[in-house]
Amino acid sequence: MHLAYPVVLAALLFSIGVYGVLARRNSVLVLMSVELMLNAVNLNLVAFDAWLRDSLHAGQALTLFTITLAAAEIGLGLAIVLLVFRTRGTADVDRVTALGDRAAEIPAQAGPAPDAVSKGQAL
Amino acid sequence: MNVAVPALVPALPALGAAAIFATGRRAPGWTRPLAILPVLAAAALALTAALQLGTGRTLNATTLLTPTGGPDIYLSLHLDGYTSLISVLVGLVATCVQIYSTAYLKADPRYPSYAALVSLFTAAMFLVVYSGDLVVLLVGWEVMGICSYFLIGHHWETADARAASLKAFLVTKLGDVPFLFGIFVLAGDAHTFQISGVLAAAAHGQLHHPTLIALLLLAGVAGKSAQFPLHTWLPDAMAGPTPVSALIHAATMVAAGIYLVSRLLPVFLLSGAALVVLAVLAAVTMIGSALCALAQDDIKRVLAYSTVGQLGYMAGALACGDREAAVFHLVSHGAFKALLFLSAGVLIHAAHTNSLTAMARIPGLRGRVPDARWTLGIGLVALVGLPPFSGFFSKDAVFTAAEHAADGNALTNGVGPASAVPQAAGWIVLIAAGLTAVLTAAYATRLWLLAFPAKAGQVAVPNGGPEAGAPYSPELDEVTPGHAEPAAMRWPLWVLAIPTIGFGVTGLNPDWLPKLLDGGSLRPSPATAVVGTGLAVAGVLICWAAWRGATARVRAAAATAVPDPGRALLGPLYRAAQHGFFVDRLYTLLFVRPTVAAAELVKFLDREVVEGYVQGSGGAAKLLGWAVRRSQTGNAQTYLSALLAGVVLIAVFVAVGR
Amino acid sequence: MTSSLLLAAGSLAPASRGFLSPTGVEIVFVLVGLAVLGAALLTVTTKQLVHAALWLVVALGGLAVEFLLLTAEFVAWVQVLIYLGSVVVLVLFGLMLTKAPIGRSPDADSGNRWVALGVALATAATLVTLVVDAFRTSWIDLGSGGGSTAAVGASLFRYWVLPFEALSVLLLAALVGAVVISRNGKGGTAAPRAGKLRTPRPATRPATRPSTRPSTRQER
Structure with a gap:
């Protein structure tokens, strides 16, 4: 099999993941996009493992590790999202801007209700 | 003779001043003896030195003070007839002033510092007189300047005194700067700071820039001796206590300039242009100040303008190349002007005002100050120049000098060739002096008539306070009217009255005063004597007639105004003369305003331009900070977008750049 | 490269x-x-x-x-x-x-x-x-056979044992971290929500890898 097929697929999948991470508002969806990016990497690892015929199976072992790490990551990430949601009342990434500079003007978003903004920036 | 005697003369008052400064605060009781005794001793020593030196001899004692890169500076004494004469005058006046001040400033809390400054001032004047080295002379010259500043500002509670002291300091310093340069140029040409060396160089024609030197020195002389462009400080300096006026502004400090020119007269004789300039300055000073004096209401300002005018006489005599006449007039003027000031001080105490018109309204003033009235009269007659008072002889010597200079055979008495003095200088001085003699007589008469009006002219006004524009007299309430003439104030008057009356006679015999000086004749020539006396008498009569006319008009109008002959005599000039011909206003326009405007410009440049850069850099940083703040939204996605975009860019650059 | x-x-x-x-x-x-x-x-x-x-x-x-x-x-x-x-x-x-x-x-x-x-x-x-x-x-x-369970398992436990065990420690740490983070520090109203999170998880998760997942379940 031509090596270009898996690596191009991985590259495109990674880019889609990048778009999702940067464009999605809900933090759970952001986490899902992160999973897409991780899987693109996994695909690369498996493809190169097969291409190089590694006697140690380093690519596949690393893929397993990555999958495990992804599981841990999503568990922790969801815990953080839940905590944020509990304290801030929202899981939207662009509403959680308390670490930003208060004095600088927050660019107006389309659609958000004023109370949501105030809730997200409270405390 | 022993050098220690003249050396002690400047040292004693200086030590006395230091002692007063040291003890004045803790032991005020010591101040009076410490003030009087050193000055008295210095005066006695000056007299001793003068007697030991005798006539026709000079004494030079020199010790190296400090080597410099160029001409060395020596601590040197130079004694001759001139120094003898002037040092005795200084000692006499200073002693009188110190004694007089003990009564005059009896209740003044700052009397110790005052007495110390007067002593220090006396020491500085002695130093100027005795010093044979120009740099050391300059030290005394500047010490006098700073003492004068402090003494004029003695009543620093009043704005007048503060302004006057600052003005005196600044104006005299304005003259001192070119004076300093003049000394340097002189020393550069003569290769020495020693006056004897300078004179020798002048005699041998080694001075290459005589006109430059003479004009530079003249600036300092004009500042110190209150000649025309720089004379404005002297009338204002009357804000100081009256004894200070007597000491500084009549007998000593203003005499320093004249004394210096007479010492360096050979240098001035090398430059005809400088002599003409000096003559013009003297003429303008004489006439202008006499006109001003005729219009003043403040008795001290009248005397101050009179001083300026008499200094003009001396400067005129010097412009005619006759230093004998100049110093003769200096000494006689020093005596009678000190007498006038001290008498005026008594009068002011008794009247509690400086204003002549206010004095005219006080009934019985003449009876309360009989001694002062007599001495004031004596001083005024000497000022007018009626024989046989000293002023007649000395003024006549000036006339004689001017007459000879106008003829072309100036009385240089061997100091230089007679042809060195331009005839123009002689004519200028002669005409100005004649005119001034009339004016002097007029204002002296006016002063007398206003201060002690005859019964017929007296207008009794119960609540006659000072005129609205009359200057405030700081010495109010310092003595009670009942003690208007304490002994300490009365005796100095009579002591000073003796030389005022009799000093002129010493010029008659060539063996007496002329032998002490250059040896020329000081005997009045019949022509000048008659003309001078005639002019003086004419002035007196004109003023008296004007006063009679004014009195008649006032009585006809049944007004309460005081008849002022000056107003009638001066006519339209009166207002201008009252304000010193607006010279101060002119200076304000010419110098003060541009300076203030320049300061404003500098302030503007500093605030708007220089600070603009500073604030601009701050503003730029602030703007940058604002822009960076704008990017700190707190939105993690924005940050991440920038991060990834940067990573992609770097990757592309690396891939392309390979 | x-x-x-x-x-x-x-x-x-x-x-x-x-x-x-x-x-x-x-x-x-x-x-x-x-x-x-x-x-x-x-x-x-x-x-x-x-x-x-x-x-x-x-x-x-x-x-x-x-x-x-x-x-x-x-x-x-x-x-x-x-x-x-x-x-x-x-x-x-x-x-x-x-x-x-x-x-x-x-x-x-x-x-x-x-x-x-x-x-x-x-x-x-x-x-x-x-x-x-x-x-x-x-x-x-x-x-064929490059990625079979036998081959991968053999290389995993022959060559990659140490990273494998380190990974189990990492998982444990992540587990503890998740518990600490999702717990409501102040107690009170959040406790039921945490319980909701806890309850369905054992039922929905199949037994996958005995070395890691069971420990997760027991700890919670």
């Missing part, structure tokens, strides 16, 4: 093969790959949040098929078990616990969308250009 890879690939590449003569495996791979890409695109663009999670299932499942096609069968099954079984379920619970709206939500994308699109396109262009340029002459020789 690319050039060295190219050299290596060139030596490996049989001259007879070409792009325009795809084998059957390649055709299947491309078709499945297109499905994966489509599902992934829907995942990141759909307005319905729950649908996004379901499209994620499709994409990850398609990737499992791709792993199978690349002869990595053990990895493929692990992918199915962990990703499809546990991660997606966790994500769904996360959506529910954060009260994500069911149905279309018009503001699913943030204002950063166009920037994100630009960055993603740039990334895609760069990466695709790079990998195509680098690996256009490389072929994979798909022998």
